[in-house]
Amino acid sequence: MRELDYMERVAYAYARALQSTDSTVWVNRRIPTDARVKWEQCLDIGCAPALFGVKDTSQISREMIDRLAKDPRFVWMSVDRMAPHGRAIDPELVNPLTGRRMTGSTSGGPVNILRGIHDLAIGTDGGGSILGPAIATQLVGINGKGLGLVGRQPSKSTDGYPLTVGIGAISHTFALARDAIEVLLGRPLSGRSEGLRIALDEAAPRGALATLNQHFAKVESFSKQGAFQREVGIKLLESLFEHSDVVVSYEGPVDVDAYSDSLATGQHVDDRGGKFLLRCANIVNATAVAIPDEHPARGFVVMAPEGYQHACNALSVAESLAAQSSKTDLYEDYFIRRMRVEHSGFFHLEV
Known part of the structure; x- marks a missing residue:
């Protein structure tokens, strides 16, 4: 330029x-x-x-x-x-x-x-x-x-x-x-990220599984059913961190079909707002990365436990997903x- x-x-x-x-x-x-x-x-x-x-x-x-x-x-x-x-x-x-x-x-x-x-x-x-x-x-x-x-x-x-x-x-x-x-x-x-154990949302597109299988050692699926409730999501994320280095959730569409806002919904937030584990990552002190995919207001949330090396792991996984994700020409x-x-x-x- x-x-x-x-x-x-x-x-x-x-x-x-x-x-x-x-x-x-x-x-x-x-x-x-x-x-x-x-x-x-x-x-x-x-x-x-x-x-x-x-x-x-x-x-x-x-x-x-x-x-x-x-x-x-x-x-x-x-x-x-x-x-x-x-x-x-x-x-x-x-x-x-x-x-x-x-x-x-x-x-x-x-x-x-x-x-x-x-x-x-x-x-x-x-x-x-x-x-x-x-x-x-x-x-x-x-x-x-x-x-x-x-x-x-x-x-x-x-x-x-x-x-x-x-x-x-x-x-x-x-x-x-x-x-x-x-x-x-x-x-x-930066740092080594070989041999990572990754928990991948079963709702994620197939391309994400292929990408992670290509770059990392072990990928296991999980269900985030009910995790739009913050207390459920926190317990799920803490449980996943016990046996996974990185957790990848697929979320959205965010605030399109309904608003995920406890004030607007009278404390009753449901899954139509498209927010799940992204509402919990900060509360459990995770490093978390949002990576969009080609679908509007949808994307991946990559999370790892507290600590420098864990953060490097999350960023390494997020970078691999970002390299495969694309936005529309429009x-x-x-x-x-x-x-x-x-x-x-x-x-x-x-x-």
């Missing part, structure tokens, strides 16, 4: 951010200067700096934001909307992919990625607030709770579970989300390529 092309992309993204008052609460007015400086710093690296947004929550410390903002590969674009009171849906924001209410509570960041405002959203996850929004918008999401990336103070889910939120990243590529987690963590995420054209090259009428001339 040429510098002129990159700065043009930044200009259009900046204009969109200023206009998108429903999904952004603050826009970095220094973005043109910051982007040019980072471009010059990245000349030796050979990559264009990625634009990122941060969820509007006090759970993410300024120190953590600065780790990304100071890295030559990332430019801070915005602070992104959070669903009110950490809700599982955002009643005031629409999912650009499904046309339904946006999944929460990391709601504004994924919307801004689909709008072309930035490439990466930093968010928090208490009961699925990174994994759910990622799958709902067909993006990659990583919750770094199992790596020790946690919020600043204790919290609780909308159905009363005490918890500490995990901090993570959402992006349109697995590589960019992982790079962001490595910067936040301060160390690379999705790529509309949300990834076109939204980054068109100005969409943001600049008007008066005669």
Whole structure:
């Protein structure tokens, strides 16, 4: 990419951010200067700096934001909307992919990625607030709770579970989300993953089984029946971790047929909301990765127990699934390529 092309992309993204008052609460007015400086710093690296947004929550410390903002590969674009009171849906924001209410509570960041405002959203996850929004918008999401990336103070889910939120990243590529987690963590995420024992959801597409059988030692199936109930899902996930290194659940469609939100449903959440083990991963302190497949608002949730090596295992499995997963050409054209090259009428001339 040429510098002129990159700065043009930044200009259009900046204009969109200023206009998108429903999904952004603050826009970095220094973005043109910051982007040019980072471009010059990245000349030796050979990559264009990625634009990122941060969820509007006090759970993410300024120190953590600065780790990304100071890295030559990332430019801070915005602070992104959070669903009110950490809700599982955002009643005031629409999912650009499904046309339904946006999944929460990391709601504004994924919307801004689909709008072309930035490439990466930093968010928090208490009961699925990174994994759910990622799958709902067909993006990659990583919750770094199992790596020790946690919020600043204790919290609780909308159905009363005490918890500490995990901090993570959402992006349109697995590589960019992982790079962001490595910067936040301060160390690379790599290691041997041979001989892994994988528990695979029996509802997963056949291609997933073939992929995992090709790359890893042992794959056994499990049923997630009833796991839309959080207490059932927690017990199932803890049980699976006793004899599996990595658990892979297939989930969705997220918040399409019904909303998986205990407030909107009067505490009665059922399987039509498409959320199962993604609601439980943070509560059991797992490292968890959401990988979309070709079906809108559906995807895999890859989970491993707490700890660095376990996290590397989860990322290795997730990367293999990401390499085999694909989005439709229409999705790529509309949300990834076109939204980054068109100005969409943001600049008007008066005669």
